[in-house]
Amino acid sequence: MARSATKRNVESLNAAAKKAANQSAHAVDSFAAMLDDAFGKTGSLEGNVVKGKITAMDDEYAVIDVGLKSEGRVALREFATGGVAADLKVGDTVEVFLERMEGRDGEASLSREKAKREESWVVLQQSFDKQAHVTGIIFGRVKGGFTVDLNGATAFLPGSQVDIRPVRDVTPLMGTPQPFQILKMDRQRGNIVVSRRAVLEESRAEARGDLIANLKEGQVLNGVVKNITDYGAFVDLGGVDGLLHVTDIAWKRINHPSEMLQIGQQVNVQVIRFNAETQRISLGMKQLESDPWEGVVAKYPAGLKMKGRVTNITDYGAFVELEPGIEGLVHVSEMSWTKKNVHPGKIVSQSQEVEVIVLDIDMQKRRISLGIKQCMENPWATFRASHTIGSTLSGEVRNITEFGLFVGLPGDIDGMVHMSDLSWNEAGEEAIKVYQKGQNVDVKILDIDSEKERISLGIKQLTSDPFEGMAVAFKKGDIVTCTVSAVQENGIEVTLGDAAEGFTGFIKRGDLARDRSEQRADRFAVGEKVDAKITSIEKGSRKVGLSIKAREAEEEKKAMDEFGSSDSGASLGDILGAAIKKAQKKED
Numbered sequence: 046m047a048r049s050a051t052k053r054n055v056e057s058l059n060a061a062a063k064k065a066a067n068q069s070a071h072a073v074d075s076f077a078a079m080l081d082d083a084f085g086k087t088g089s090l091e092g093n094v095v096k097g098k099i100t101a102m103d104d105e106y107a108v109i110d111v112g113l114k115s116e117g118r119v120a121l122r123e124f125a126t127g128g129v130a131a132d133l134k135v136g137d138t139v140e141v142f143l144e145r146m147e148g149r150d151g152e153a154s155l156s157r158e159k160a161k162r163e164e165s166w167v168v169l170q171q172s173f174d175k176q177a178h179v180t181g182i183i184f185g186r187v188k189g190g191f192t193v194d195l196n197g198a199t200a201f202l203p204g205s206q207v208d209i210r211p212v213r214d215v216t217p218l219m220g221t222p223q224p225f226q227i228l229k230m231d232r233q234r235g236n237i238v239v240s241r242r243a244v245l246e247e248s249r250a251e252a253r254g255d256l257i258a259n260l261k262e263g264q265v266l267n268g269v270v271k272n273i274t275d276y277g278a279f280v281d282l283g284g285v286d287g288l289l290h291v292t293d294i295a296w297k298r299i300n301h302p303s304e305m306l307q308i309g310q311q312v313n314v315q316v317i318r319f320n321a322e323t324q325r326i327s328l329g330m331k332q333l334e335s336d337p338w339e340g341v342v343a344k345y346p347a348g349l350k351m352k353g354r355v356t357n358i359t360d361y362g363a364f365v366e367l368e369p370g371i372e373g374l375v376h377v378s379e380m381s382w383t384k385k386n387v388h389p390g391k392i393v394s395q396s397q398e399v400e401v402i403v404l405d406i407d408m409q410k411r412r413i414s415l416g417i418k419q420c421m422e423n424p425w426a427t428f429r430a431s432h433t434i435g436s437t438l439s440g441e442v443r444n445i446t447e448f449g450l451f452v453g454l455p456g457d458i459d460g461m462v463h464m465s466d467l468s469w470n471e472a473g474e475e476a477i478k479v480y481q482k483g484q485n486v487d488v489k490i491l492d493i494d495s496e497k498e499r500i501s502l503g504i505k506q507l508t509s510d511p512f513e514g515m516a517v518a519f520k521k522g523d524i525v526t527c528t529v530s531a532v533q534e535n536g537i538e539v540t541l542g543d544a545a546e547g548f549t550g551f552i553k554r555g556d557l558a559r560d561r562s563e564q565r566a567d568r569f570a571v572g573e574k575v576d577a578k579i580t581s582i583e584k585g586s587r588k589v590g591l592s593i594k595a596r597e598a599e600e601e602k603k604a605m606d607e608f609g610s611s612d613s614g615a616s617l618g619d620i621l622g623a624a625i626k627k628a629q630k631k632e633d
Contacts, residue, residue, distance in 0.1 A: 095111045095112075096138055096140055097109040097111035097112070097139060097140075098110050098136065098137070098139075099133060099134070099135050099136060099138075100116060100135065101135060102121075102133065102134070102135055104121075105121060106118045106120055107119050107121055107124075107133060107139075109139065109155055111141065111155065117141070117155035118155070119141060119155050121133070124139070141155040162197040162198050165195055165196045165198040166232060169195060169198055169227060169230065170230065170232070172227060173227040173230050176226075178225065178226060178244055179224070179225050179227060179239070180195075180222050180224060180225070181193040181194055181195040181196075181200060181223060181225050181239065182194045182220060182221065182222055182223070183202060183215065183218055183220070183223065184219065184220070187201070189204060190202050190203040190206070190207075191204070191215065191219075193223075193225065193239055195225070195237065195239070198237060199237070200225070200237035201236070201237065201238050201239070202225070202239055202240070202241065203240075205242070206228075206239070206240035206243070207241055207242065208241065208242055208245065209242055209245050210271060210281075210309075218241075223241055224241070224244045225239040225241055225244060226239065226240045226241075226243035226244050227239055228240050249283070249284040251284075252283045252284035253284030254284075255284075256282060256283060256284050256285055257285060257321075257324060260316060260319055260326070261316065261319070262317065262318060262319055263315065263316060264315070264316045265313060265315050265333065266282050266314055266315075266316065267312070267313055267314075268282045268283070268287070268311070268312060268314055269281045269309060269310070269311055270306050270307065270308050270309060270311075270312060271286060272308065273302050273306060273308060274302070275301065275302075276290065276291055277289050277290040277291045277293075277294075277302055278294075278302045278306050280314055280328055282326070285324070286326070287314065287316070287327065287328040288325070288328060289306075289312075289314060289329065289330060290327065290329075293327075293328065293329035293330060293331055293332065294306070294330050294331060295330065295331050295334075296334065296336070296338075296370025296371075297356075297366065297369045297370045297372070298356050298364060298366065298372055312330060313330070313333060314328040314329060314330055314333075315328065315329050315332045317329045317332065337369065337371050338408070341371060341406065341408070341413075342406055342408060345367065345371075345403050345406065345413065346403065347403050347405060347406070348403065349402065349403045350420060351367065351400070351401065351403075352398055352399065352400050352401070353365035353366055353367045353373070353398070353401055353415075354366045354396060354397070354398055354399075355393050355394065355395055355396060355397045355398075356372060357395075358390050358393065358394075358395060359389070360377075360388065361376065361377055361389075362375050362376040362377045362379075362380070362389055363375050363380070363389045363392075363393050365399060365401055365415055367413070371413070372413070373401065373403070373412075373413030374414060375389075375399075375401060375415045375416060375417050376414070377389050379414075379415070379416040379417060379418055379419070380417050380418060382418045382421065382423055382424050382425065382458070382498070383424060383457045383458055392417075393417075400417070400420045401415040401417055401420065402415065402416050402417075402419045402420055403415060404416050423495070424456030424458050425456075425493075425498050425500075427456055428455065428456050428458060428493065428500065429495045431455075432493070433490070434490050434491065434492060435489065435490060436489070437487060437488065437489050437490070437507065438454070438455075438487075438488065438490070439486070439487050439488070440485070440486065440488060441483060441484070441485055441486075442480055442481065442482055442483060442484045442485075442486060443459055443482070444482065445477065445480060445482055448463065448464055449462050449463040449464045449466075449467075449473075449477070450462040450477070450480055450486070452502055454500065458498075458500070459500075460488070460490075460500035460501065460502040461499070461500070461501060461502060462488060462502045462504055463501070463503075464476070464477055466491070466501075466503035466504060466505055466506065467504050467505060468504075468505050469505045469508070469510055469511055469512065470511070470548075486504060487504070487507060488502040488503065488504055489502065489503045489506045489507055490502060491503045511548065512548065512587050519541070519579055519582070520579070520582070521580065521582055522578065523578070523579045524576055524578050524579075524596055524599075525541060525576070525577065525578075525579060526574055526575070526576055527539035527541055527550065527574070527575050527576075527577055527591065528540045528573070528574055528575075529569050529570065529571050529572060529573045529574075530549060530571065531571065532566050532567065532569055532570070532571060533566060534566065535553065535554050536551055536552050536553040536554045536556070536557065536566055537551070537552050537557070537566050537569050537575075538551055539551070539575065539577070539591060541589065548587075548589060549589070550577075550579075550588075550589035550590065551588070551589075551590065551591065552575075552577055552591045552592060552593060554566055555594070556577075556580075556592035556593060556594045556595065557569075557593055557594065558597070559594050559597045559598060559601075575593060576593070577591035577592055577593045577595075577596055578591065578592050578593075578595040579591060580592045580595055
């Protein structure tokens with residue numbers, strides 16, 4: 046019974062303790078509930094936007110009650126929008142951001158700016174999720190870009206995302222509401238990246254479609270110069286680019302498009318060609334102006350002298366502007382009567398004013414041929430009028446070439462002495478070696494061709510041709526005494542006798558003797574005298590052909606005729622011996 050009583054006492058104590066614990070927990074919960082009711086779960090309100098009522102105002106601050114044990118103050122400037130003060134009064138309900146329930150001074154720490162920022166983040170997140178555009182204002186510069194106010198939230202605008210084209214000066218865009226596309230959002234770090242370029246590209250794509258659909262050749266459009274190259278400029282027509290070639294910028298000559306255009310410049314252009322498949326557009330500016338070539342034939346007849354300005358110099362001539370849009374070419378051959386093979390840049394200079402004469406006009410190719418030398422006296426015609434063929438004069442050797450001498454003549458022109466006209470006896474390559482540049486020589490005029498601007502001169506013609514004398518003294522078939530001047534493998538070179546002094550002939554190897562075994566050139570020596578028969582005299586090539594073999598055959602024939610034949614019983618040796626003896630007797 047004692048154990049039963051003890052067990053009942055223990056159970057009673059446990060029940061009492063359990064009841065006391067439940068009552069204690071209930072009391073704690075009730076106290077917490079009381080605090081929640083009194084302070085509205087203040088712990089969860091910090092860092093959030095709450096509503097409050099304006100209880101008092103002065104010139105700078107508004108006192109706001111947000112349901113805490115203490116009120117907070119917010120500067121009135123935080124309620125301003127776009128620089129305009131907000132219309133507030135006591136009793137108005139406003140939303141503010143609760144930073145701390147109780148600050149250093151015991152008041153609630155409130156912020157209207159952070160509240161607006163929090164409100165903006167919610168709206169911006171919705172726009173970002175929907176890929177919708179947002180409106181913002183560029184208000185500052187930072188490294189790599191700009192800062193944008195998105196209705197209280199600050200975003201970063203990279204420099205590359207300001208516009209489709211690089212923008213040198215963004216000042217006109219600052220302070221003005223602009224549409225933007227949110228590229229990136231990070232709520233924890235408070236980072237927002239926006240792009241104005243993405244919005245412009247969307248608009249550009251829409252405009253491009255409309256423009257391509259309605260584009261026609263001959264259409265006049267307004268565009269902006271986007272890029273400049275050596276061959277032209279690319280013009281943005283509002284969603285699509287067209288090429289403005291350098292030759293279509295103006296009627297006058299332009300060396301580089303930058304002479305007339307600059308990036309960002311607005312221009313009026315005409316669509317010259319449009320390929321719908323490749324969407325390539327060729328543009329022109331000069332087509333919007335009247336063509337200066339209209340009536341050019343009547344305005345610039347052949348033979349007209351006038352002045353123009355040198356606009357371009359090339360290897361083959363110089364371009365001269367007669368008026369804006371009208372140019373002619375002075376070919377290098379039409380620049381000077383006397384300066385040949387000279388670069389045009391050594392005759393005229395860039396922008397120089399020159400007098401020219403119209404030579405020809407080709408309207409189909411839109412070309413005008415001009416001349417400069419025709420405006421001056423023709424020294425070739427003057428020379429022809431004052432000199433006759435066959436007359437002699439003296440001049441200075443100005444140049445020595447592989448084909449002859451150039452000799453200076455009156456009128457600052459040159460005549461040429463061909464190598465073949467230097468000497469009667471020597472080869473041209475040898476004869477030219479005795480002349481030097483700057484040396485004065487006497488020459489004879491052989492021919493004058495003023496149209497081709499050529500004057501042929503001769504030096505050997507100042508003396509008579511010795512070959513003519515030789516041709517008179519000798520004829521084909523004559524037996525002459527020659528002197529060996531050179532021994533060659535194929536024959537010997539000989540000098541003819543006194544009547545043909547200085548002339549050489551040649552005896553071929555086969556003509557050295559009748560006997561084949563004696564037809565060797567090496568059996569002759571330089572200086573040795575030989576008798577030979579003249580077999581040919583060529584005046585054109587000035588060559589004399591000789592033959593010892595022919596001379597021996599002729600002598601044999603004469604001996605046979607005079608002393609008989611071998612049929613009489615006499616041998617050929619006897620006949621020749623008799624002939625030799627007879628010849629010796631005549632000599633004695």
